[in-house]
Amino acid sequence: MEKTPILRVSNISKSFGGIKAIDGVSFDVKQKQIKALIGPNGAGKTTLFNIISGLYRPDSGEVWFLDKQLTKLKPFELALLGITRTFQNIRLVDSLTIAENIAVGLHTKGEFNPLKVAFGIVSKSEKAIFERVERSMRFLKIEDYAYKMPSEVPFGVKRLVELARAMVAEPKLILLDEPAAGLNETETDKLLNAIFRIWERGVSILLIEHDIEFVANCSHSVVVMDSGRKIAEGLPSEITNDDRVIKAYLGG
Numbered sequence: 001m002e003k004t005p006i007l008r009v010s011n012i013s014k015s016f017g018g019i020k021a022i023d024g025v026s027f028d029v030k031q032k033q034i035k036a037l038i039g040p041n042g043a044g045k046t047t048l049f050n051i052i053s054g055l056y057r058p059d060s061g062e063v064w065f066l067d068k069q070l071t072k073l074k075p076f077e078l079a080l081l082g083i084t085r086t087f088q089n090i091r092l093v094d095s096l097t098i099a100e101n102i103a104v105g106l107h108t109k110g111e112f113n114p115l116k117v118a119f120g121i122v123s124k125s126e127k128a129i130f131e132r133v134e135r136s137m138r139f140l141k142i143e144d145y146a147y148k149m150p151s152e153v154p155f156g157v158k159r160l161v162e163l164a165r166a167m168v169a170e171p172k173l174i175l176l177d178e179p180a181a182g183l184n185e186t187e188t189d190k191l192l193n194a195i196f197r198i199w200e201r202g203v204s205i206l207l208i209e210h211d212i213e214f215v216a217n218c219s220h221s222v223v224v225m226d227s228g229r230k231i232a233e234g235l236p237s238e239i240t241n242d243d244r245v246i247k248a249y250l251g252g
C-alpha cells in the first residue's frame with residue numbers, strides 16, 4: 001500500500017481583494033519526494049507557499065501534513081511538527097555571525113511552544129545547541145564561515161546558510177522558495193548537491209523555482225501553476241513537453 005503523502009494540498013483558494021491568487025489548487029508531496037512548483041510571475045506560487053507555511057490563511061481548502069491539518073497553525077507550530085522553509089529574499093540578521101544565524105532556526109523551534117520542554121530544546125546546554133549548529137554547517141560544507149558576518153560571505157554561501165538554518169531543526173519537510181535565484185553555475189551545482197544530500201537524509205522537499213533546467217535536474221515531480229490554477233502535473237520530461245505549459249510558462 002502506498003504511504004500517506006507527507007503533504008496534501010486540497011482545493012486551496014485565496015483572493016486578495018478582487019484578485020483570485022489561488023483557485024482550487026490540489027496536489028500531494030509524497031514521502032521522500034522532491035516536488036517543484038513552477039509557473040510564470042503572478043501564478044500564485046508564493047501565495048501557496050505562504051498558506052502551506054502558516055503565514056496566510058486560505059479562503060477555502062485544507063493543507064494536511066501526514067495526519068495533521070495545518071491551515072489553522074502558526075509558523076512556529078509548523079516548525080515543531082517538522083516543516084521549515086526558506087524565503088525568496090535571503091533573510092539573515094546582519095548583526096549575528098553565520099553560526100548564530102543558523103542557531104535562530106532552533107530558537108524558533110523551541111522558544112514559543114508549551115511543548116518545548118518535551119522537545120528538549122531549551123533544556124539542552126548552549127554547547128549542545130552549538131553542536132547541532134556545527135553539524136548543520138558541516139553538512140552544508142560552510143563550517144569555515146561560522147564566525148563571519150553575513151556581509152563577509154558570498155551570495156551563494158548565504159543561500160546555503162539559509163538551508164542550514166532550515167535544516168538545523170531537523171525537519172521532515174522543507175519548503176524552498178526559489179533557492180537557485182541569482183546563483184552562478186558553480187553555486188547552483190553546490191546547491192543541487194546540497195538538495196540531494198538533504199533528500200538522502202529522508203527529508204521531503206517542495207520547491208518553487210523559475211529555472212526549468214534546475215527543476216528538471218532535481219525534481220521527481222512538477223506542478224505547474226498559471227493565474228492561480230494548477231494547469232499540469234507530472235514528471236519533468238512530461239511537463240516540458242506539455243503544450244499548455246509551453247504556452248503559459250515558456251511563452252509558446
Ligand SMILES: Nc1ncnc2c1ncn2[C@@H]1O[C@H](COP(=O)(O)OP(=O)(O)OP(=O)(O)O)[C@@H](O)[C@H]1O
Pocket residue numbers: 016019020021039040041042043044045046047048
Ligand atoms: N499580500 C498580497 N496582497 C495583494 N495581492 C497579492 C498579495 N500577495 C500576492 N498577491 C497577488 O496574488 C497573485 C499571485 O501572486 P504570487 O506572488 O503568489 O505569485 P508567484 O507565482 O509567486 O509570482 P512570482 O514568480 O513573481 O514570485 C498576484 O496577482 C499578486 O499580485
